[in-house]
Amino acid sequence: MKPRVVVIGAGMGGLAAAVALARDGFAVTVVEKEAAPGGKMRRVQAGEAHLDGGPTVLTMPWVFRGLFEASGVDFDRAVPTVPLSILAAHHWKDGSSLDLFADVDRSEAAIRDFAGAGEAAAFRSFKADAKRLYDLLEGPFILSDRRSVPDMMGALGMAGLAELWRLGRVETLWAALGRRFRDPRLRQLFGRYATYTGSSPFLAPATLMLVAEVEMQGVLAVRGGMHALATAMADLAAGEGARLRYEAAAETILSRDGRCIGVRLAGGEELPADAVVFNGDVGAAAAGLLGGDAARAAATVPVADRSLSALVWCMTARASGTGLVRHNVFFDDDYASEFEDVFDRRRLPRKGTVYVCAQDRLDDASPRDLDRLLLLVNAPPTGDAAPLSDDEVRACRDRLFDLLTTCGLTLEPEAVHLTTPQDFERLFPATGGALYGRASHGWTASISRPPARSRLPGLFCAGGSVHPGAGVPMATLSGLRAASAVRADLGSMLRSRPAAIAGGMSMR
């Protein structure tokens, strides 16, 4: 008998764990309450069109390449991608705009034209610092099990700690950007990277500069849309022998004598297991949605610590004026108020940044008849407490369209699909619609996410709410960490022992 593992959830973390464990010889069953894999990496329909309704920016492709290649599957064939030469186009209300490029020299030249030689030099040194931070933290943090603060200090060593202090000090990302850039538009542009972890640049630590480095290493567009990556991961898991069951919601995590022994599905069916990997938000387990034993196994996520939610409009639209590339950002003129509104006043931003993903475009901004667009505005994670009224949502949409018009872009929507924080709460229960687990606010927040191993023996966690954090590659890495932890617990039950770094834990 192979040791049995049930994975609850077919998000990126759950799928990565399923691939790695099935490959190692575990009998893996994935139960997913929705009808398709991907979790937040979902497809939505607007009129006749299908669109990505979740992540759009794919970074750190080596994470996926390693996972696929460990199964003998060529990632580039399974998931065809195109590297973008324009990482994103940025627009401001005063009519100014700036493209960032995959080629750092082109970015530097663009910044020189945009804000002068001093800011171009500041960018060069910011880029070097962000890279040094990334290199410093990749091994001890991103690719490691979650460590305590003293462990982390030990792993970095005196030299690493001194470097960390020099690069980031104990200050916010906003303060760190303020020391580097004079132009407020550049602070806004690079500060926005905090929102990739659902956080405010005014509260997140300067170490989040490393997100800028990740993006500057390159952004890929997936042919056929990001959801194709989730489907390919599900196929990979099935190819390794995992069983995937959709529309199968886990209702209770079962335990006996202080150890997790399986899962009961809605409907009553019981799936016995030697280990369970939970890929939902840890907050859902802590809130008791999977029974009392699972509730005691995980720490609650206080409402005040939740990360950003969003209003997401997926639409087909006629776009005219400012040319769109794949990723486009439109900034309003009071950045601090956006985060005060969302995190302090718990309301939709009056001056919110608008992200527009033009899903049929790469680097070419030429006119098209009709575009498939995703528009995203940050929103408070209050989908469980204070549902947004139609009037509030309409007012936010009007402000958004006004901002786009001021920046020179006119949109005439045809078919529209809207997702609100309430909808995200329904899809990802007990989160209030928060999309990235806990916000990374405060200098220890990023290293305090729950580890793969829960307090209940036999129950493991994977996904954006646990270490190393949110985002598609990070959630995938968390699944591999959960697989390693299961292997460490149950490896002796396998007939052939997996190799020391099995599971596709890729290294660049």
Ligand SMILES: Cc1cc2nc3c(=O)[nH]c(=O)nc-3n(C[C@H](O)[C@H](O)[C@H](O)COP(=O)(O)OP(=O)(O)OC[C@H]3O[C@@H](n4cnc5c(N)ncnc54)[C@H](O)[C@@H]3O)c2cc1C
């Ligand atoms: C609008 C949006 C834009 C984003 N943009 C980007 C981006 O551009 N780049 C990027 O890298 N990241 C982005 N992200 C974040 C990224 O999508 C997530 O961090 C990542 O996909 C989360 O993966 P996960 O493993 O946590 O699983 P999730 O996606 O959270 O999926 C968890 C799965 O578990 C299932 N589940 C939960 N409870 C149960 C249960 N009881 N029984 C059965 N199934 C259950 C859920 O249905 C779900 O399918 C974005 C997210 C959103 C929503």
